[in-house]
Amino acid sequence: MFSSKAQLQKRTPENGTDRENFLSLLVDEYLHSSSYDAKCQVLANLANFAYDPINYQYIRDVGVLDIFLHVIKNESNEQLLHFASAGICNLCCDPLNAEYIVTQSGLKPIIALLKLNHNDILADTITTLYYLNNNQTKAEITTTEVIKHIRDIQNSNDKRLVNLATLYLQDVCGTKEDV
Structure with missing residues (x-):
């Protein structure tokens, strides 16, 4: 459910931690934890916070987007990649976040x-690329390699992936082919 600042203030106890401080604590926990399970849990929580646009400014201010980008650039663990790709997918529909992702060399990873x-990673990735489509990114997100991967995804047994891949090819790549 999307929130307003008034709703957040109403739900925050008088001596409670405000949203920005809480996100900052999560970032610190992720950065300083040596436990894989703790990192996964924190990353999942951060991805959930990325769902509500009321959090976008806080997320930018405390470096959550940087963590998501770091994970997709440097990690190979699929669970961490899943949470990071979900967080990026949740954030990329905002123009400021989309611009940040592109300027921080996020497209290649x-x-x-x-x-x-x-x-789930494939669904988040196709959706993210769909939202990042603009004149600046078009050439990089419609390469022969990208189109090949998207066409391969069209052969999935997952109807959600088939639909996302088909829309991507039609709307972003301009192809009229169906499965």
């Missing part, structure tokens, strides 16, 4: 996620 065999 996002495109690399198309090679994985994880349906």
Whole structure:
């Protein structure tokens, strides 16, 4: 459910931690934890916070988007990649976040996620690339390699992936082919 600042203030106890401080604590926990399970849990929580546009400014201010980008650039663990790709997907519909993702060299590692065999990551990745489509990114997100991966995804048994891939090819790549 989307929130307003008034709703957030109403739900925050008088001596409670405000949203920005809480996100900052989660970032610190992720950065300083040596436990894989703790990192996964924190990353999942951060991805959930990325769902509500009321959090976008806080997320930018405390570096959550940087963590998501770091994970997709440097990690190979699919669970961490899943949470990071979900967080990026939740954030990329905002123009400021989309611009940040592109200027921080996020396109190549996002495109690399198309090679994985994880349906949720693939769905998040196609959706993210769909939202990042503009004149600046078009050439990079419609390469022969990207189109090949998207066409391969069209052969999935997951109807959600088939539909996302088909829309991507039609709307972003301009192809009229169906499965």
